[in-house]
Amino acid sequence: MERIRLGLVLHPTRDVSPVVDTIAAWAARHDAALAVRAEDRHRVPEPVRPVPEEELVARSDVLVTIGGDGTMLGALRMAVGDPKPVLGVHLGKLGFLVEVEPPELPAALDRLLTRQYTVEAHSCLVCDVCGDDVVAFNDIALVRQPGQGFVSATLAVDGQQYGYYRCDSLVVCTPTGSTAYSYAAGGPLISPATRAVVVTPSAPMSGISRSVVFSPEETVRLELRPGSGPVAVEVDGLVIRNQSTSGAVDIRYRQDAGLVVRLDPLRYQERSQLKLSLLDLPLLPEQLRELLPESLRRQLGRRELPPPR
Template sequence: MAGFVFGLVLHPTRDVSEVVGIIERWAAQHGKTLAVRTEDGHRVPPSVRLLPAAELTDRSDALISIGGDGTMLGALRSAVRDPKPVLGVHLGRLGFLVEVEPPELPRALERLVAHDFTVESHACLACDVCGDDVVAFNDIALVRQPGAGFVTATLAVDGQRYGYYRCDALVVSTPTGSTAYSYAAGGPLISPAAQAVVVTPSAPMAGISRSVVLSPDEAVHLELRPDSAPVAVEMDGLVIREAATEGAVHVRYVRDAGQVVRLDPRRHQERNQLKLSLLDLPLLPDQLRELLPEGLRDQLSRRELPPSR
């Protein structure tokens, strides 16, 4: 166990020093090794080993994602060719994948090293985007540019043409991604235990106007029509093409492409159900606060007070 290596995957912009400090102190006490990408070396203590990005996953026994769901998705994509357990530490505002809060880290790390956890397997979408190979764990989306018209594309499944879309955006998602862009566009919630591919149009103007739920064994092919406006292509919310005017996106479902660490699956599921219900409430954060018991409101207010000088 002394050779156990944790690979740290950091949120690209947020301050992660407090969480990294907790992990670094625990690792020093227990004789474990921490590693991070070379380009993130200035954000971690000197004791953390620096590795080329291409080697971080290969030389780690587990990954620790410090951020929100976006950071977690990046960690999963980095390990897609050699899946490693990924523990998510929460720094975001509304995470569905991450589970652990910073104060829970020492116990979580002990359980991770002892293999006292369950693995939640996640599928991904292997996509050929206009000739470039990319991987998405949430979704791949074709999105119109404001003021430039509509996304117009045809849909074919296993080579059979289904019809066409004319819409603001066209989202192909995994069950994990069904709570993200697809959900915002009116798509169905798919259980993470299910295996399916969902194609959802956002603000459809013509053509197919409902979500299409497909088998994981069916290949999805979207092709821009000549009358389509230039579109941006997003992978897990990241823009990978800014103004495509022609070409196709071919999507294939890949099972067991990612391993998410779950320490308390039932509690995590209950939290996610609550988060989804809050998304549908048309209330601002201050209005939601008024729904809390008075004692809990006071606790939150004290936490948010600036430190005394």
Template sequence: MDRIRLGLVLHPTRDVTPVVDTIAAWAARHDATLAVRAKDRHRVPESVRVVPDDQLAGRSDVLVSIGGDGTMLSALRMAVNDPKPVLGVHLGKLGFLLEVEPPELPAALDRLRTGDYTVEVHSCLACDVCGDDVVAFNDIVLIRRPGQGFVNATLAVDGQQYGYYRCDALVVSTPTGSTAYSYAAGGPLISPATGAVVVTPSAPMSGISRSVVLSPGEQVRLELRPGSGPVAVEVDGLVIREDSTSGAVDISYRHDAGLVVRLDPRRYQERSQLKLSLLDLPLLPEQLRELLPEGLRRQLGRRELPPLR
């Protein structure tokens, strides 16, 4: 690749200045161009080009996501109509999708420039929410307003009624999203190499009480029943609709919708397995410290371990 164009996708609230400065210094040395969305112009050096929010992916060869999994998902959604490789730089707490820590960034950028990386292909859910088209790389969730009833909805697959749910929340996830809300609700872990759609109720009161795993070719429809409590709709953790008591969500699976940069796939998988195992430990952060080797405990000193989520 000759002159690489990098688009920066920034966490909305965290201080990303040290990471952006590292990228800007690297870009100056390698004649690379940097771009950022107009809404983030005040957070980057003057050398970074500013482009309209909806044109960042189209004007970039690679997107660099700086933040946590939420920022990474935002970058993937941004490029869904013209998938570009997305490199995730970890500033979050857990970061299942992210591979690169800030100290590793210059070496990672060198490999981007020479094309020395692989891409991990991700699917998404293409959703029609009461007539509005949205995409979700992790999950789409119908969730009740506390104290005002339950999510009361029917499930249909390819037009055939399966049954109904009465629950706190109803989570429809991709294989990538199976480690997120669906997993917390008791759903199964699905290999990213598997094409599947998982429908999982959280705290079911009646109706379907277990996860339903569907093939990627099946069309899913969730429709609120009369008497349902007010329901919010979340897409990858972002609320897109509030207080709905009627309407339907139609969901289909889209292959090859996102590309994630992988520099060391084996090490990434090992890290992900470790993070999943930590989620199942019923321990507080200070208790986790006691599981570390003595030398590492001394190195950490009195620094507080961050929460897992």
């Protein structure tokens, strides 16, 4: 069996040492190679090799993210030029992408070693932001600066002008990102099996006031209008440009840009549906049980959960 190489991608601020120690102990037993970005060398034990960020993907067979959805999105963006399977270990709050809880990690790593997993392909948005190329796996958003006016932008599709927006923010998302900022702005939930680009205004004042769904073959262009308030540009929640009052964003859809490890696709799908229920839909007591860690579910056994109040 070939030696597996794991690249660790760490949450920038959370204490990840218990999970890293678990991975390091497993790697020692299975002669696995571990690497981490050089800037994180002080957060990992000695056997984990620090490498430049631009080399981490090339030196890894699988990327293991320790954090929440944001950490996994960062790993997907890092690997967009050379997609590698990404396994997410959950240290966040309400993750829709990550699948593995820390107690499940040793068994999950065993599955990686024997290749007993499936790979879920994810699309991304390839964005030209005033000449800078960036990618977004969830969304790209134009967001107003509080107290300094509104986002005022025109919409064009494949070069054809369609209208304008005047709103608090403009969110363009993938189907995966439809459960994030776009959903909070009132956008629709899009099946991950769908290929689409969704543009949603938040708190529209005038102009286009509803979500618009485009095909993956169309190029969307948002251009700030004269008189627009200063705008921040966010990619997957990270601010990449601030206080912009002019310029344009061109957005194209790219299929199969990222690969996510799935160990139990059916269970993952059920848990994601239940997390959506926490946001918007009534939850049955027996469904709530499935959100609990496996160890607690075993303790509960066949005992009934109390009815929702």
